[in-house]
Amino acid sequence: MAQVITSADQIDFTVDDRPSMPLPTEVLMVRPLHYSVDYVINPHMADQVGKVDKIEANNEWNLVRSLFDQIGMNINVIEDQEGLPDMVFCANQSLPYIDEDGNTHVFMSIMHADERKDEVPYIEQWYRQNGYKIHYLDEDKINDFEGCGDAIWHTGKRLLWGGYGYRSSLEAYETISDTFDVPILALELVDESFYHLDTCLCVLDEHTALIYPDAFTEEGLEMINKMFDKVIHASKYEAEKLFACNASCPDGRNVIIQQGCTDVNKNLRDHGFSVHEVSTYQFLKSGGSVFCMKMLLW
Numbered sequence: 001m002a003q004v005i006t007s008a009d010q011i012d013f014t015v016d017d018r019p020s021m022p023l024p025t026e027v028l029m030v031r032p033l034h035y036s037v038d039y040v041i042n043p044h045m046a047d048q049v050g051k052v053d054k055i056e057a058n059n060e061w062n063l064v065r066s067l068f069d070q071i072g073m074n075i076n077v078i079e080d081q082e083g084l085p086d087m088v089f090c091a092n093q094s095l096p097y098i099d100e101d102g103n104t105h106v107f108m109s110i111m112h113a114d115e116r117k118d119e120v121p122y123i124e125q126w127y128r129q130n131g132y133k134i135h136y137l138d139e140d141k142i143n144d145f146e147g148c149g150d151a152i153w154h155t156g157k158r159l160l161w162g163g164y165g166y167r168s169s170l171e172a173y174e175t176i177s178d179t180f181d182v183p184i185l186a187l188e189l190v191d192e193s194f195y196h197l198d199t200c201l202c203v204l205d206e207h208t209a210l211i212y213p214d215a216f217t218e219e220g221l222e223m224i225n226k227m228f229d230k231v232i233h234a235s236k237y238e239a240e241k242l243f244a245c246n247a248s249c250p251d252g253r254n255v256i257i258q259q260g261c262t263d264v265n266k267n268l269r270d271h272g273f274s275v276h277e278v279s280t281y282q283f284l285k286s287g288g289s290v291f292c293m294k295m296l297l298w
């Protein structure tokens with residue numbers, strides 16, 4: 001039965017109550033040979049059309065890839081396609097899941113912007129080749145859903161956080177909760193600079209999150225504060241200009257994050273995390289950083 005939760009008083013379980021889910025071992029990345037800013041579909045892209053340095057972008061992407069490799073993840077690479085300049089942001093086209101029997105599943109996204117809709121079949125092909133059971137949302141009933149841009153697994157738990165408002169519809173979470181048999185904590189996003197949940201919430205481990213508080217409603221903040229013992233706040237500058245909350249912590253220990261997030265990084269280290277800084281400046285121009293440049297899988 002679907003369980004989509006929109007306020008703290010509806011939460012009748014603790015994080016510890018939720019069954020555990022294996023940590024991801026695999027990373028999927030899309031090589032950015034055709035990456036550029038060709039259109040404007042989020043505020044970060046305004047004024048950046050045509051301004052990506054492609055060679056630099058490739059260098060940055062290779063360094064991001066090598067950091068995931070260094071922390072022990074297996075890397076899978078798909079080639080990008082001409083005419084799909086945002087395909088590198090492969091957090092967005094799907095939401096993968098591993099069930100209690102170890103079978104892998106995926107929901108394919110319904111991209112909000114027409115410019116990105118053709119990315120989905122290329123990513124779907126990879127899942128097909130890799131034995132995933134593929135699920136679809138009903139396009140007649142659901143307007144949009146942008147995968148792990150908005151749907152973020154609570155580290156190590158059968159529990160999902162779901163952002164909605166700009167790129168994903170609340171209704172999508174009913175189907176997903178029902179199919180994957182997991183509760184979903186739905187968070188409304190209220191600042192268009194933070195248009196995906198992965199721009200304002202980073203789940204670091206079972207008990208710790210990094211957030212940009214002003215991107216959420218009061219109800220949303222209450223849910224976050226109820227479920228995490230420790231909540232680190234990013235400043236507006238580090239969250240909006242450096243995408244601090246778009247970091248990735250696949251193992252609950254190592255955090256890969258855009259270079260220069262000084263206050264957040266100190267906080268992360270004080271909380272015992274290992275911080276790995278990397279430049280993603282060319283990707284910030286498009287409104288993305290480390291988290292959106294990969295998909296975590298099993």
Ligand code: ARG
Nearest residue numbers: 042089149196286287288292
């Ligand atoms: N230009 C892309 C878009 O607006 C960036 C996507 C970044 N991805 C993310 N998960 N925040 O769709």
